[in-house]
Amino acid sequence: MEEQDQMQSSIEVEEVEEQQREGKRLEEENVVRFLDSLDSYVTLLDSLSSTLRQGWLELASARQSMGASRINGALLDLKSHSAATSLQVTHHDDEILNQPHFTLCKWASSKNGYGDEKLRENKLQTNSDGPQLRHRSQFAGTPEKIPETKGAPLIVDDQVQKERTKSLSMFGTLVSPKLRAAQLSFETALETLVEIANVRLTMLSTSDQVRKELEGTEG
């Protein structure tokens, strides 16, 4: 009887120790995840800074090449446009990562204007768990995502190239390669910004978890 009691208590002690080890492992994992996301965040910030610097210098170089009358703020188009790029926000149902995720929809087709806008408004008004589109575009209007079909990457590339050229057409149709390079730099910077937003969310989420665990340990 005594032996059974001893065995029972030793099993219970082992279970408690196992739980403590598991808890400690989870804590360490969260700390590592936080540090990884912090490292990614700092690296991305540095990358964004250098990309933007490069973009601004390329723009100045294009102005030098094409002339100040061809590249200046007075040529920016004030007519209403369909958005060429939009930001999509999705919510994960994951219990661990219950946070939104940002996705950039670049160079969406802008063929259809008002008709699609009406359709989208109706979709947004319905309560659904699907992705909710939010606009963060430089022009007023509505974006329409290009349906990426597998096996037709060249067609998508052509469409992207056309959208890029259309964007630059406010400065003229025959623009210097330096202006196109500046456009690519700012495009890359936009992608980096969205990555930074996602990494920042992960960083803040893991930071909260680590803080809760520390508070729990101190309590």
Add this chain to the structure above:
Amino acid sequence: MYGFEALTFNVHAGYLEAIVRGHRAGLLTAADYNNLCQCETLDDIKMHLSATEYGPYLQNEPSPLHTTTIVEKCTLKLVEDYKHMLCQATEPLSTFLEYITYGHMIDNVVLIVTGTLHERDVHELLEKCHPLGMFDSIATLAVAQNMRELYRLVLVDTPLAPYFSECITSEDLDDMNIEIMRNTLYKAYLEDFYRFCRKLGGATAEIMSDLLSFEADRRAVNITINSIGTELTRDDRKKLYSNFGLLYPYGHEELAICEDIDQVRGVMEKYPPYQSIFSKLSYGESQMLDKAFYEEEVKRLCLAFEQQFHYGVFFAYMRLREQEIRNLMWISECVAQNQKSRVHDSVVFIF
């Protein structure tokens, strides 16, 4: 008769040639550029420029300065020099001096038309126009809906009217049509200027033919490179090339079918004067092409001053000042963006 300009040139243009040679002596030197390239802020640039001929134009500008302010004020110096020479000039020098500004006039017309198409305020657009290209009815450009109206309402009374004969259509103005209009006008202007200089004869014809041919060839290369990957067809591209220059006509035939920068290089390297330009570039690279062309242009413009009794010195001075202003713009941008390591990417020394 070539060689006898010394007998009569100074009667009408001697004073102005002396004036323009004096202005040339005031262009910034390599020492000035070295000082400017070491500036930390735009106020430092203003301080260094205060000891140059730009000093009086910048001294009253308040801090903080902007790069566009520096360019604007330095351009005023160019405009004042030009206006002084124009008001003192007699024919045919006065017509020659007016020809120099038609390029800016074309740029201003396209700026106003493009800005109006983009629903910008005309007053805002007028502020961005180059002062050398202004004319009385320029603001009326905003009411035109197509090229026919553009010509009928405004341009028929301007020096650009003869250049419009190839552009007049009733098509609405859109980005592509405006671009074709810009390049067609410029082509017609260059050809007209070239014919005018050939008619003048003598040293003016010889020197200006060389300078304008280089300009036409450079334009052909830029049009080719800028149209790669666009909707401009080969035939349309060829129509934009001028009908003179070293590349005319066989170089143009080859440039019209180029699909990338290496093919352009292949065409240009057949012409010895341009071989040296493209030898400075690595394969597939076009970033330094502009600087290489500017350096070659500056060399030719400086050579124009080696000979007397011709009008080419006026053209050369105006272009050298414009290059100097481009240099100042680039240096100011590098200083403002804290990218001084890149300042020598685009600065072209004149002396």
